Amino acid sequence: MLKILKKLFNSNPEPDYSELLKNNGIILDVRTKNEYAIGHIKGSKNIPLNSLTTHHSKLTKKDQPIITCCASGMRSANAKRILKNLGYTNVHNGGGWRKLHNKL
Template sequence: MFELIKRLFNPGPKADYSEMVKNGGIILDVRTPGEFKGGHIKGSKNIPLNSLPANLKKLKNKEQPIITCCASGMRSASAKSILRSNGYTNVHNGGGWRNLRNKLS
């Protein structure tokens, strides 16, 4: 029981998003096009959450690191779940795009 609680609250080492991007990972921004236009991480790909299931073909390599982001982390968590359930194996919730941008600097 203790091990289960430990894994839930301490999932292990934090992902090195900068390293993932340097090694071919992509940043997937799941906000609306209007939100994306108002500011985004340079080089990120915009596929809004509501259209993600219909646009999975745009993410060809299911093993490529994908870091999802949005405004606060809620939609990016949903995107991570959608991607995982469709066979994408290396997906990370980067949370809010501004916070993620700071981690990449």
């Protein structure tokens, strides 16, 4: 019952991340270089949150699907906000990278 209620009242349902990737989407991991080196989703790009505003040009298209991830979802939420403010139009917070990896 709770699942049904969430589906009915959730104005921002979770996107199909696999489908976004099929449509030229990318995974942007905003953890530090050291955190990324310990483990990450294969094929993801690493731009640490603290350097995102200066290195966002590595993301080529402003309308390309971008799925942000980090350790728990806090930094990826901030990354989504930053990218939206920079004019990126198709940004999704994937949350923690391990949880996101399990959804792909």
